[in-house]
Amino acid sequence: MKERLFFPPVYMFIVTTVYGGVLIGLGTWANPRIEANRQFAFERAVLASHGLDQGSTAQLHQRFLDRFKEVEQTGFGTVYVLQEDGQTTGYAVPFEGRGFWAPIRGVIGFEPDRRTVTGLGFYEQSETPGLGAEIVKPYFRNAFDGKVIQSNGRPLRLVPAGQSTADNEVHAITGATQTSTRLEDILNDAIRRWQAQDAPETAP
Amino acid sequence: MNGTSKTSRAILLDGLWHDNPVFRQILGICSTLAVTNQVLNTTVMCVSLTLVTAASCLTVSLLRHWTPRNIRMMVQTLIIASYVIVVDILLKAYWPEMSRNLGPYVGLIITNCIIMGRCEAFAGSNRPLPSLLDGLACGLGYSLVLLVIAVPRELMGMGTILGYPVPYFVDIWDPWVIMVMPPGAFFTLACVIWLARGLQARKEST
Numbered sequence: 052m053k054e055r056l057f058f059p060p061v062y063m064f065i066v067t068t069v070y071g072g073v074l075i076g077l078g079t080w081a082n083p084r085i086e087a088n089r090q091f092a093f094e095r096a097v098l099a100s101h102g103l104d105q106g107s108t109a110q111l112h113q114r115f116l117d118r119f120k121e122v123e124q125t126g127f128g129t130v131y132v133l134q135e136d137g138q139t140t141g142y143a144v145p146f147e148g149r150g151f152w153a154p155i156r157g158v159i160g161f162e163p164d165r166r167t168v169t170g171l172g173f174y175e176q177s178e179t180p181g182l183g184a185e186i187v188k189p190y191f192r193n194a195f196d197g198k199v200i201q202s203n204g205r206p207l208r209l210v211p212a213g214q215s216t217a218d219n220e221v222h223a224i225t226g227a228t229q230t231s232t233r234l235e236d237i238l239n240d241a242i243r244r245w246q247a248q249d250a251p252e253t254a255p
Numbered sequence: 256m257n258g259t260s261k262t263s264r265a266i267l268l269d270g271l272w273h274d275n276p277v278f279r280q281i282l283g284i285c286s287t288l289a290v291t292n293q294v295l296n297t298t299v300m301c302v303s304l305t306l307v308t309a310a311s312c313l314t315v316s317l318l319r320h321w322t323p324r325n326i327r328m329m330v331q332t333l334i335i336a337s338y339v340i341v342v343d344i345l346l347k348a349y350w351p352e353m354s355r356n357l358g359p360y361v362g363l364i365i366t367n368c369i370i371m372g373r374c375e376a377f378a379g380s381n382r383p384l385p386s387l388l389d390g391l392a393c394g395l396g397y398s399l400v401l402l403v404i405a406v407p408r409e410l411m412g413m414g415t416i417l418g419y420p421v422p423y424f425v426d427i428w429d430p431w432v433i434m435v436m437p438p439g440a441f442f443t444l445a446c447v448i449w450l451a452r453g454l455q456a457r458k459e460s461t
Contacts, residue, residue: 059323066318066330070337077341081348088351153358177358180293181413181435184356226432 092174093158097131097143099172099192100160119143127248131158139163144245148237151229153177155186155237159195165250168198168207183230194221206242209235263388270392276369277400277444278451283369287401288440289360294417296356297405298398303346303361305394307338308370312378312390319379331374332365339364369393400451404443408434 091108094115098104103114119131133141140163147156155176160169171192178184185191200206201219209223209231210216223231261269276282283304290300314334315322322330343361346354354361364370373393378386409415412434414425433439 059326062321062323063326063329063333066333070333074337074340077344081344084348085344085351088347092351175355177355179435180296180356181409182432226435 096158096172096174097145100143100158100170101133101141102160102170102196104172124245124248127245130245133160141169144241146237146241147175148233148240150176150233150237151178151183151227155230155234159238159241165246166199168195168200171195178230179227183224183227185224185227186230186234191221191224200242200246205235206239206246207235261385263385266385266388267392267395270389270394270396271399272396273455275396275400275451276372276393277397278448280369280372282372283367283397284444286360286363286367287397287404287444288437290357291401291405291440291443292408292412292435293356294402294405294409296353297401299346299350299353300357300360301394301398301401303342304364304367304369305391305398307335307342307364308373308394308397309387309390310338311335311370312373313383313387315374315378316381316383316386327379328371328375331371335370335374336365369397400447403447404440408439408443412439 091112095104095111097119098111098115103118104111106114118133118135120134122130122132124130129145131143131145132139133143142161142163142165143158144161145156145158147154149155153176155173155178157171157173157176159171161167162169173187173192176184176187178186195207198207198221199218206219208217208220210220212222212225214220214222216222223235270276274280277284277287286300286304291297311331311334315331318330318334339362342364343354346357346361370390373390377389381389406416409417410421410424411428411431413430414420414428431439434443
């Protein structure tokens with residue numbers, strides 16, 4: 052065992068350099084891929100808000116580029132307009148806010164009438180697995196299809212399971228009250244702010 | 256206990272049962288409680304931890320003749336952290352959904368006491384191959400306990416295993432929300448430790 056004075060720092064320096072170098076190399080190599088994953092998660096959420104999220108990664112990416120047009124709305128932010136042959140066939144509105152543990156970020160889809168919901172997609176959430184995280188499951192997201200938002204009061208409501216649902220009501224997740232109420236607030240906040248704006252310009 | 260002449264079989268058995276990191280040494284409890292409400296998440300966590308522990312023990316053992324004693328903890332932390340970052344990057348790049356599910360817990364493998372405990376207690380004074388084996392055994396011992404906790408938690412909390420509903424069971428079972436929540440982990444862990452130690456005690460007394 053070498054116990055000279057200068058040896059420990061030199062040794063530490065060498066070990067750190069070797070491991071640091073390896074990690075920097077690996078990070079640089081993996082970064083584009085990680086970035087692409089993040090972007091793809093968002094694109095898939097946009098597609099899911101219109102029920103278009105079936106297919107391979109490449110297909111979904113292409114579909115996102117083909118069908119959705121990014122529109123900047125002053126006073127709200129970026130909204131994605133679904134187009135077919137130059138006609139607007141729907142909107143995808145991003146939303147975000149505080150969840151139970153960490154931010155919830157997702158996209159809600161609307162028909163051209165801007166009132167009928169077409170679906171919901173999430174691209175970031177850290178809710179409790181098996182409980183709050185059930186919001187990403189199709190059974191919960193599909194429940195939003197065809198719901199019509201209300202003009203007065205809360206646009207959308209999450210009501211306890213078992214209760215019958217009105218036109219703007221969806222069953223909340225049993226046991227995940229915090230996630231459900233927060234999600235309801237996040238959605239309604241985004242919907243209200245978006246409704247306050249005019250329909251986005253969709254000149255092709 | 257740290258004899259250099261331990262056989263591979265003894266090392267494996269110790270890590271898995273006699274000296275199990277979770278229910279004998281009570282190490283690594285934090286992640287035991289945090290990621291055990293879904294079997295799939297738990298499995299990935301176990302594989303990650305086992306790989307990191309084995310690789311760290313091997314490296315520490317390889318460097319043991321050159322590492323000055325007074326900075327050995329620093330070196331161990333650096334080695335462990337590096338392997339954890341490797342696992343984290345690989346998960347983010349190739350399994351982003353799982354990386355999101357596990358959230359901060361992959362990064363927190365660094366602070367898992369099992370790894371440093373084994374590096375200190377075994378790898379620092381043993382040859383590389385037994386150290387690798389010891390790391391693997393302890394990782395597997397940890398995995399065993401985690402899975403034993405995760406299966407009943409997911410089953411009773413959601414009526415599923417690996418996300419698939421268990422036939423017949425889901426029809427008669429009303430999910431216990433508490434099993435999915437953090438307290439469920441405490442109850443289950445306590446039962447597992449009780450059972451395991453009860454079994455061990457019975458064996459010792461006969």
